[in-house]
Amino acid sequence: MLPPAASVRANIGYIGEHGVYDRMTAWELVEYFGRLYRMTQSDSSSGWTIFQWLQMNDFRDVLRSKMSTG
Numbered sequence: 001m002l003p004p005a006a007s008v009r010a011n012i013g014y015i016g017e018h019g020v021y022d023r024m025t026a027w028e029l030v031e032y033f034g035r036l037y038r039m040t041q042s043d044s045s046s047g048w049t050i051f052q053w054l055q056m057n058d059f060r061d062v063l064r065s066k067m068s069t070g
Contacts, residue, residue, distance in 0.1 A: 022065035026056070029064060 021029060030047040051060050059067065 022063065024064050025061050026064070026067070027051070027060045 024032065027047070030050075034047065051057050
């Protein structure tokens with residue numbers, strides 16, 4: 001069993017202000033982090049559902065560098 005802090009860190013991600021992520025779209029980021037967390041292809045298809053549920057389809061193809069960080 002992981003200590004509480006390690007358990008939290010295992011479930012948190014971080015996207016820095018600058019870097020390779022700026023050249024990725026919102027959808028590419030969802031796919032990328034899904035692969036890092038070893039999500040299956042069927043799991044990652046739920047990303048489409050999440051974008052629809054959050055009403056964020058307008059942002060799906062926007063580059064990370066063009067999104068607000070505030």
